Amino acid sequence: MDDDSLYANWEQRTEIPLFLASLLFLGAYALQVLAVDMPSTWRDLCAYTMITLWALFAADYVVRWRLSGQGLPRFIRTHFLHSVVVVLPLLRPLRIVPLYDVVQRRQDKPRLSLHARVIAYASLSTVLLGFAGSLAIYQHERGAPGSTIRTFGDSLWCTAATLSTVGYGDVAPVTGGGRIIATGMMMGGLALLGAVTGSFSSWLLQTFARGSDERPPES
Structure with a gap:
């Protein structure tokens, strides 16, 4: 199996779970910002959740880079949005276009x-x-x-x-x-x-x- 098919297969399997994880990250961040009187235990839980999810996004980025078969500088240029959302995980929900393509391929419905x-x-x-x-x-x-x-x-x-x-x-x-x-x-x-x-x-x-x-x- 070549690099392109491995990359496409990885994206097919992970895009929906990672999108849901990005919404969870956004929700945890919203709780931290808005729930000022939240108990410290829950605040710590939100912080740990965000750190864990960020590590998950970073691991996904590394896997995609390795599967692409490209050098890191070229991968950053050709996958600019992916690179940005690793640094700014709050923006990861903006990856809606790949999510839409994955959903359409799974459901086999007219686009x-x-x-x-x-x-x-x-x-x-x-x-x-x-x-x-x-x-x-x-x-x-x-x-x-x-x-x-x-x-x-x-x-x-x-x-x-x-x-x-x-x-x-x-x-x-x-x-x-x-x-x-x-x-x-x-x-x-x-x-x-x-x-x-x-x-x-x-x-x-x-x-x-x-x-x-x-x-x-x-x-």
């Missing part, structure tokens, strides 16, 4: 159209990115001197304004970490918004063009 897949992926990615970013910003900003983000609701509002590139400015991060996270969400918001609007516009153009082709010629 969604390209436009529908792009819109669905971008929309779900925006929700997951927004939630993870809100948690991270809130963790950095709460209690910081001069911060206008005092509640998780403020953080959600800041994230919505950032991802949509509206930028009302009524709430904004003041810490270095919060601003770095907000900058990353700005870039992510631009990319996801561009994907949705571009795909939707293309779908409209194809729909109108199809309608024009099917219309009988005027006498």
